[in-house]
Amino acid sequence: MSTQKWLLLPLVAVAGLVLRQQLASSGPAENRPTAHQVIQEDVESVFVTYGAGTGRSLLQDDENDKHKDELVKQLVAKLNRTALDPVPSKPEERCALTQGTWCMQYHMQEPVQRYNPPSYDKDCPNECNGVGRCNHETGQCHCPAGWGGSDCTQPRKRACHHMGADKRDAGWHNLTHWSHTRCAGVCDDNIGMCYCPPDTKYGRREAADPRLPPIQAGRPLFMCTPGTDKDGKKVEWGGTPYEDMFGESGWCNADKPKFRCPCRVDGLSGTLCDAPLEQTCANQCSGHGDCNLGFCKCHKGWYGVDCGLRRKGVYLTDGDQVTSKPWMQGVITPAVAPEDPPMTPYRRRPYVYVYDMKSEFSTDLWQYRIEAAHCVYRRFDTKNKTLWAGYNAYAAEPLLHELFLTSEHRTLDPEEADFFYVPISFACLFEVYGWNAIPRWPAKVHGTRSYGAAMMQLEAMKWIAETFPYFKRNGGKDHIWFMPHDEGACYVWKDIWPGVMLSHWGRMDMPHASQTGYGQDNYSMPVRHKDQPVNWLDHTSKAHPCFDPKKDLVIPAFKPPSAYRESPYMGSKVGQKRDTLAFFLGDLRMEPGKDPHCQYSRCLRQRIYNISTEGKWKETHNILYGDRNAVGKHDYSKQLASSTFCFVLPGDGWSPRFEDAVLHGCIPVIIMDQVQAIFESILDVASISIRIPEAEISKIPQILKAVPADKIAKMQEGISRTWQRFRYIKLKMIIEDARKVLAGHVSANDGSAPKNLGAAYSVSKQDDAFATIMQWLYSRIPDATGKPLAPAQAAVLPAASGGATGAAATA
Template sequence: MASFQSWKCSWSLIAAVASLVLLVSLVHMFLTPLFPSSLDYFGARQNSCLPVNVSVDGSSEHLADNSQLNPVFDPQLVADSHGAVTYRGAPWKPEIGRWLSSCDSISTAIDVVESIGSKSCENDCSGQGICNRQLGQCRCFHGFDGEGCTKKLQLGCNHPETLEKPFGWWIVSICPAYCDTTRAMCFCGAGTKYPNRPVAESCGFKINLPSEPGGPKITDWTKADFENIFTTNSSRRGWCNVDPKDAYASKVNFKEECDCKYDGLGGRFCEIPTVCSCLNQCSGHGHCHGGFCQCDNGYYGIDCSIPSALSPMQEWPAWLRPSKVDVPDKAPIGTNLINVSAVVKKKRPLIYVYDLPPEFNSHLLEGRHWKFECVNRIYTDENRTLWTEQLYGSQMALYESILASPYRTMNGEEADYFYVPVLDSCLITRADDAPHLGIQKHSRLRSSVTLDFYKKAYDHIVDQYLYWNRSSGRDHIWFFSWDEGACCAPKEIWNSMMLVHWGNTNSKHNHSTTAYWADNWDPIPSHRRGDHPCFDPEKDLVLPAWKRPEPGAIWLKLWARPRKERKTLFYFNGNLGSAYEHGRPENTYSMGIRQKLAEEFGSTPNKEGKLGRQHAANVTVSPLRSPKYLEELASSLFCGVLPGDGWSGRMEDSIQQGCIPVIIQDGIFLPYENVLNYKSFAVRIQEDDIPNLIKILQGINETEIEFMLANVRQIWQRFLYRDSVLLEAQRQKKLFPEEDGWAVEFSKLREDDVFSTFIQKS
């Protein structure tokens, strides 16, 4: 689409033509069916009756529609016998349930002015980045930097060499072959038949056979295996010159330690190009390159969801439609196009999403050395969606939902909340990926690296934006997805709302609880971290972890299985520590809680052949992961929710299979526990009461059990990231005539999910 300035006619004529184009676009928009976000599609209503910041005309007065909102609490909204007030099927804490119900009845949509940017960037980012048209700043691709993305970085794969270590100290990116220094990734390189085939990790190095029967193979990181990986001899274990057809026909040997760990490559020999994983798959307005969206002209943002003045209105995203658009009647000055103001009807809360420099998010995605890291999905050789079991995929799922949500706004003056999208899920899983991530500067502590990244993000938004100082960050939202949540948050951002999976209030466990030394935050000095707890229930929120969509479980309605079919009284299946084969050796694992449970009720013999002191036929406490895990959960009445290295996904497993959760972790909040009334659907047992666990559960009467089971059935969808799943289902539907089972089953669900609950809490 050409700039208006290039037209050989008067500005008045240009404005008239532009107005006609916009009118046609508006007609098209109103006649075109839109796919809404789940909050509209499934009938969820916005609840907030918060005061607004400014009006549409920019004055300090409140908007007319919401200026006099004074919710009148319905006296009939009394708490039930368990202290809960029900709202949209869920048992909430009474003060929150009453507020939500009262606000829900009076909230109205308001007019929000969205500015469609038209600023240009230096050299149009030189083809090595995407121009943020709102700020006039480049977001450079991985390996490029500078205002116009003209500076090519040299991101080496190896640490400095030494006499003893010719390829440097071990790191995931360690490379004896060709290093792509824009991404610090290792490939076969020039002179081979397949130069773009990865040589990831142990692939390029000598492999020593086990020193004893049954022992592991050992990689020698000091000796390159050139004679194998570069060979053209079919009898040797080759890689870079191996023809896939010959290998599949067993005509040649190949090195089994080599594989296709990098995103975008499929097939056993990386011969099949596949779709990469990007936020919202670039919203249909760009190409996903390893995790970075290379947006089409006229779009920008991490998922290419923000239109500029270059983009046709009929292609604007759903969160900006329908809208009324004003076209200026004066010619633009300078090289920029005209700014377009769009007035959109929206309900509060309104969320502004910072378009951070890509080092905080898209670079972390693009530079992944293992395609499964930190994402909730990858793609098969046929480009079908393959959902991952990556628990930290929740961060990507929520981010996608916010970006596509009708609650999103680009108008920071109207926003109620500001989301700061730092992807710590990718940062921590990638901390050992490459030298440029700098973990060696932090004594190899991932917790310290993470704090540093969040501090840099804070510095950026304080320097570049005006919004932080309005409330000292209290209206900002940060997501810490890793094992110990916001324990390592820098002191500067602690006023903000923290989204976490680990709700440790530090009332009992007032130190780092992880058994993995690199995640320990105790060594971080107070001048960086401050002295805050890991979780503050007055302002923060625990969100569910990501769980892979299980269409079979939904189709079988495991969540709805009745009491009479739940024969096992108590069930826990997971790592039980060093007393068992392949158990975690650290005494600090699970803060010793799982070990105490096993000592009392273990149903599988430990290394000494012993069962738990109180083992019983209807109690399962086992480290042996069952292939029928979901079925066994659904056949149990009570299911254990115990920590691992920090949080675990056991709460989600229990709720999604309709089992009453039994929480054993003192002073640590579970998902929504500071807003939902947990007494209505869960049992909490003190760690010191573990020996009395079965007696306590046996003492719960049938009426109470049925009551809790009924509430679990009411809330189980709040532990699913359905909105993100359905966004992906809609994308896949455009590509394939047949829907996958997960898409079919998730489209049948109607109750509020994680994103709906997050919005309601906000």
């Protein structure tokens, strides 16, 4: 090799090292060159420029030295264009705008060696009848919908509304009342789902062994009800002509029916609802089980709600489905806690044990949901392509469950746990409650949705206390509950209240009453029934506030990266010019009869709209405010990124407007008295937002225009240093979505990665919302458990890079 090449290679190597450290953040692997390719291309150009065998040495030629320096500068510049700036590494940088000592406490703890996880080997009775899932830690069976008892042999049915003994309706004219689960065909009474009857060509035909799948699943009749019977007599609870459903050319008989019932059940697609799809389960059963509408039937030797745990003696590759189902690769996040031997050598507290909950409080609700997009944050579509489920206000519930299951903070040894996470399907119950008489607690009491959820949570707590010794050990203070409902933890039972409440709603006033405009969610309504002899309000909302900042935390709702695709932090140039002073787009409920008492949003959205219209805010102040009829069909992400201020107003309780603002670099304008915003108890939210009292909404334009330009710039800088804490990114599907968004902007920008402040976090897993929760929980260990924190250490591990795993990625 020539002298010139030897002298240049160390410089190229330095540039290459920078690139290798950062290139993982620059977009999907399939859309970017590798570090080797980039360096090799530039090295070859260097060799061509200088040639070989010239007989000249760079050390002897000042002119060549000058050219060499210039070439290396160009090379480094090109390499830097392809990579993002490094994320902060020092604890004091990572703890920017935090309040208190929680963040530094977490980072200054000394990481400890991760040891092999405990393995369990308990058998379950009767092998759970071949239908259930054995928990080899407890020896208990977890049964799918339709089955119960200690060994999953007992029937546990969910009949359709007004169902007779033959699983058909007990008489179309005997009852005129409509219900979601009233069935004109035959009922799958395991989950309360309706299908074409077995005497039609495409009817449901059950197998002789009820444990087996049906011989023919049948076309679904969900939300498809008859308007007439076969004789033409009107059916009061339906609306579709009999012939369209059951005639020769109808839905249940024709190969190409002239009428089609909706296909909304999970696992099927197509105009005839006959194209099978992968169904949605927690972490997709980790590739070690079969998903049945949310219930994982684990392969032999695997267990857990996501089949992510191995029985003693089972190998990691036993029963792996990912090879045969490649579409699952993009949605399965490898779990850290079961690694044996550990691939992540170090770990940090807090250690969190995740309960494998009884089906009644968890997977039953998923199996009952009927609507494929309910209760989930992702789903499978045509050809098993994975999609976000669309807008699901409660999407953080299944998301958090997967995050805890796969987290490096999870422990499989409950004896060492600092906290216990209780993953009940609280929000999912809201999607199915009222559709059917099951589930309800007590069985015959039908109150509001908030009552039903509170009763389910109470029964879940009783089951935990009876099954495990840990709840009573600290009076439940070390148990974590997520309350995603609009009004958060306002109505949890006082026996549960000592625990850690995660919610989206930080309402502080006490006493308090429900402010929802939707009666079914009103937690202040009394329930009177012989099976509910006590006043439930005395044990819930009247016994405690909605939020206690000393023990609880207001956490972000889930937004996939594509929802903030035009954010400057994701590489978009839209935010370079913020030409709208302030912006709000959302539901106003101004239509006659929709909200007659103006309860929704405390009547704030409506009052501000009326004031803005009268004051011509759009024309006079460049403030866009209203619903789509008033504001127009703007691209929501682009408009947020184009605005200086964004309004944060309540809905029926919480609304994800704070996240929308911060994720786009827009300064939040908080208008909701006595309500803490997300992370307001642990971050200096006041330095990155404006708070306007409800009584001063008429002064909004004057208040915003009075904010000095230097203060706006400082707030925007603060947001750029903390925005990553308001989004979740640690699951595989989310990080891939982020990489896709970033790659699109890089491609549109001639290959340049964004260099604006905050963009370093675009695809970094470091210090996201879940990591923030974990870091804060560490500081809560003494109060929740009585355990002391370890003495702070001066040395810390390196910061995590965008795609890092192992010790550096612990939070």
